[in-house]
Amino acid sequence: GAVVSQHPSWVICKSGTSVKIECRSLDFQATTMFWYRQFPKQSLMLMATSNEGSKATYEQGVEKDKFLINHASLTLSTLTVTSAHPEDSSFYICSARDLSYGYTFGSGTRLTVV
Amino acid sequence: QQQVKQSPQSLIVQKGGISIINCAYENTAFDYFPWYQQFPGKGPALLIAIRPDVSEKKEGRFTISFNKSAKQFSLHIMDSQPGDSATYFCAARGNTPLVFGKGTRLSVIA
Numbered sequence: 604g605a606v607v608s609q610h611p612s613w614v615i616c617k618s619g620t621s622v623k624i625e626c627r628s629l630d631f632q633a634t635t636m637f638w639y640r641q642f643p644k645q646s647l648m649l650m651a652t653s654n655e656g657s658k659a660t661y662e663q664g665v666e667k668d669k670f671l672i673n674h675a676s677l678t679l680s681t682l683t684v685t686s687a688h689p690e691d692s693s694f695y696i697c698s699a700r701d702l703s704y705g706y707t708f709g710s711g712t713r714l715t716v717v
Numbered sequence: 718q719q720q721v722k723q724s725p726q727s728l729i730v731q732k733g734g735i736s737i738i739n740c741a742y743e744n745t746a747f748d749y750f751p752w753y754q755q756f757p758g759k760g761p762a763l764l765i766a767i768r769p770d771v772s773e774k775k776e777g778r779f780t781i782s783f784n785k786s787a788k789q790f791s792l793h794i795m796d797s798q799p800g801d802s803a804t805y806f807c808a809a810r811g812n813t814p815l816v817f818g819k820g821t822r823l824s825v826i827a
Binding site: 607649709713 | 751758806810814815819
């Protein structure tokens with residue numbers, strides 16, 4: 604089946620620094636990828652839709668200058684949390700759509716900002 | 718506005734029993750209804766999915782029942798096992814990205 608690899612699985616960073624999270628589709632091409640945020644014991648909240656070769660579409664209330672998304676190739680999308688603060692600490696999950704298997708999710712990245 | 722309503726929030730089932738989780742939706746443009754299983758610290762994994770032209774789909778111990786007129790769909794886990802203990806999310810997609818229910822935390826006890 605389709606595999607989406609997400610790295611790193613966890614990261615701790617100091618307040619004010621930036622963190623990049625990578626999402627790769629390993630065995631299929633993904634023109635569209637999605638980034639979600641999940642708080643403890645809550646559902647997945649869509650942050651943005653990442654389109655290869657074009658600007659991402661952000662959901663209402665998501666700061667596009669804080670959460671920079673780049674989808675430079677058909678197999679890679681990155682999410683950069685800029686000037687991270689403790690309130691940005693969360694579980695970030697990417698997803699890619701494969702025409703055969705539907706939506707496949709990465710294993711998630713636990714971000715802790717101290 | 719919650720587009721997919723999921724219940725119950727939590728569920729405790731005896732080993733070998735049937736776990737039932739329900740979801741309801743309003744948007745008639747939805748055309749794809751997947752269920753995901755998520756373990757702590759991991760991303761969601763697709764369990765089973767259904768399209769509205771089918772009323773039931775079974776894969777192993779997992780069955781989706783779909784009622785288009787009632788705009789409801791449910792997940793049945795037969796012969797529930799302790800390893801099934803996880804959070805389950807229903808979801809739906811139409812002309813929008815996937816929208817998720819709030820999740821059901823399932824505990825299967827021996």
